Amino acid sequence: MAAPASAGGGPIEAARAAAVKALAKRDAIAAEVILRQAVKAGAPLDALRAQLGEALLRQGERGEARKLLVQGAFTPDSAGLGWRVRGQLELSEGNLGGAAQAFDRALAITPNDADLWTEIASLRFSGGEQAQAVAAADHAVQLDPRNPRALALRGMLIREQYGLVAALPWFEAALRLQPDDPGLLGEYAATLGDIGEYRAMLIVCRKIIDVDPKNPRPLYLQAVLAARAGETDLARAILLRTGTAMRNVPAAILLTGVLEYRAGNVNVAVEQFDRLVRLQPENAQARRLLARALDRMGDARQVVARFDADAQAPDAAPYLLDIVGRSWSRLGQPARAKALLARAAVHGARPPQPLRTDAPLPVLAQRYADAPRFAVNAVPYARALLAAGRKDEAQDVADTLRDANPGASEAWLLSGDVLMMQGRTADALDDYQSAAAIRFTEPVLRRMDAALRALGRRQDANGMTSRYLAQNPSSLAAMKLLAAGWRDGGPADARAALARALEARGQGTFIR
16 A cells, blocks of 8 residues: 555654555554554544555454545545545445446546556456456556556456466566565465465465464365365365354365265265355356265255256256266156166267256346346346247347447357357357457356367367466366367377376276
8 A cells, every 4th residue: 555645744644654564564453553543642534534444444344444434534645545445345345336436536536556456457357347457457567567466466367368377477476576465375376276386385375374374275275285185084174274264165165065075974065065056056066066965865856856957958967967867766757767867878069058047038038128238137138038049139138248348258258159059150259269368267268169179170179278278287177178179189198198187187087
């Protein structure tokens, strides 16, 4: 945080400078004490309101911060900081519109504040404007190439845009400037772990523990590492040490469920996967794991009650078809079981199909009419239109969303998906490439791979997936796609290395 210029000099300037030093040391309580003492000694509250609000926000005291920030005014020299902190508060509570208004006020006062542009980038990313977020983060770095927060955010966006390996230099540059920042260290450690640099990840985790002993993230990362190594008991013991700090974090819920499943505590695993599915209903991995756990528990009735509709979808995975089919067999429904098991035995590419929606078409149409430019309304409506065979209308919905949100990768994906459903594969590939230029994630990779192969461009698909895997070495999706692409031949050494990597992840049969 840059201290605002003094409004009155003397005690005000001294209090501001001391608060800046305290916040730089991550001691927001000390900063609050310094500022309140200055006010008690006679300093005008308005002159210190912005910094005091920031100190409270850093402590997680959002309610107190809000009271302080809205109950009075800022002095002219602190208004830029004040409105930035107000925007950070709104962003932390999910009020994107309020955050945008506050940042606009700050921007009119301090247009060259790198910290402000970093917050604007975070706001844009939270709102799905990924391309605009990249532009804002770039501008923040240009304004202050030595701003650790700007460099770190650019690294996070690079990680989404180009891959894990490309992000490392940005985190390292930020850490050279702020080597003891737990947040920076956490992002760096997570990225190292995801590319398989486990020794380096552990070194960084130990440093986080040294500088922030109560931080649960290094323990979580170490638990993930132990789980990947097959050390289930060790992973459970480490995760237990995080207490309740990560109880509602989806990734931690998933890890807990997997570890309990491995340990034979299937009932507990079911509880965890069920919680995750309720939090994230469209999380396909969580749904598969819940089905698997229910199957292992022998609860055939719950399996069919919760997953028969998934199994009826034309693109249902063979694994799920097998689980639901066997469950119907246990319930004395051989005809239903036979149909699903027959489909499970059929391997190979499946044509694209629209995903199921959670409401009838008229309801989705009304939601869409109320706010057509929001993905939360447009995506399910487009799916329902596709399922009803109204492909031209679905394309109109997708085009409207894309044109309203050209910086959002997901908007381009929806447009490409509808084009694929219409058989316009080359046009779909163009949209997928636009999505990849903004945010190259596994869902984008899968779609581009399918489109390239449908166009007969097998070598292009293999080359693209190889490049993705080089940036994201732990991506199981990329490994499987490349293995499938190399079934008819490929570089012998690379193919053997890929087979070993898949074998280590329990996917050895995939490449045979």
